[in-house]
Amino acid sequence: MAAQANRVMSLGEWEEKWQKGTTGFHQSHVHRMLESNLQKVVAERQQVRFFFPLCGKAVDMKWLADMGHIIVGVEICEKGIKQFFEEQGLQYTEEPVEAIPGTKVFKSSDRRISIYQCDLYKFSSAIEGQFGGIWDRGSLVAINPCDRQRYATLMMSLMEKNCRYLLDTLEYNPELHRGPPFLVPEEVLKKIYGESCEIELVQTGDAFEERHKEWGIDSLLEKVYLLTLKAK
Template structure:
């Protein structure tokens, strides 16, 4: 595992088991935003999205693109400026408000009748709609089906015990031509408890393989200062494209 993202089936099983019971509460996530402990936020965006954008779009214009656990991801404005409609969901209200403020976008605030306690923050231009609620409260009845999904830090952030629930939600939001770009990470989970959580290739296939064609696009050595601070000496990012069968 140390020098390669490829490990044996037994190693994958035992390594995944190390994080199986790990739970990060909503309160902990909110605290991260309140204390600005948001090392997972990428100020310059993620190069994978720009690299594989054409694959996500597949020649289509004016798509509805979903950002699960969106935070204040800057690519939301970028894709909206390209003529797409962005839909996001995030538990932290401060993160969503910071997104609009930092991107110099005016916005409105609405209630969401189908989700008690939820709020919808919508850009004045109407092409960015961000829901403030638990991702598990979201349904296609609320958002409609989507044409594309950018999952850079979502699957690796949800609690391992909730991955099946998460994958079923993602599948339920995909229309028949939807393409999902999914980024996971590989490392030695005996050295870091997560998040981000270790998600193996076999786990991706287990979660999505029944309903989706899955293609691994790239495995990138992404060891940087942040993973080193966790005690890791190996950290890989893997990007897949998922398409409904």
């Protein structure tokens, strides 16, 4: 992990990825590990409010909204947000966010999906309250390693007491790929979340694909964890 410890991606670099269309992290289908673990997150609840950090144009948002859940996402790139609504055939509005100067929120016409175009760290529970579910796919693994505790503190501040947080991580040899996505082993999760959250490994799978050879790696393990707040 030392090989990646000082790696820093600027917001501008993420914007450039969207502009160039080099968003290899985007999936055109619902994530298989979200599908297989959905009931662990929903836990028989109706109209769960889900938070999607660094949501991009994840089709998972529309899938959950169609089930009656409420979705709030944050994404820095306006292009990705507009592509989401256009590709999903959803009408939307754009509104300024007074609490975060220079920020806009894009809302579907039925108000089930809201995506804030802003720096994630400018978002807070003061904007949209707390959430009953979080789907973190491609977010923790994307942020700069030096920001992980800051990130975890934000995520926990957005969790209702009964929130169920599904977290997707990747493991590979960090000496072979500088990231992102970054290696996030369980020891890191315990360090940044362990004091306040129960951490349960719920699924492990081989995520290696032909395209990953370009990273210089020959194996890629995907692990999904369920995080819940410890009783106080």
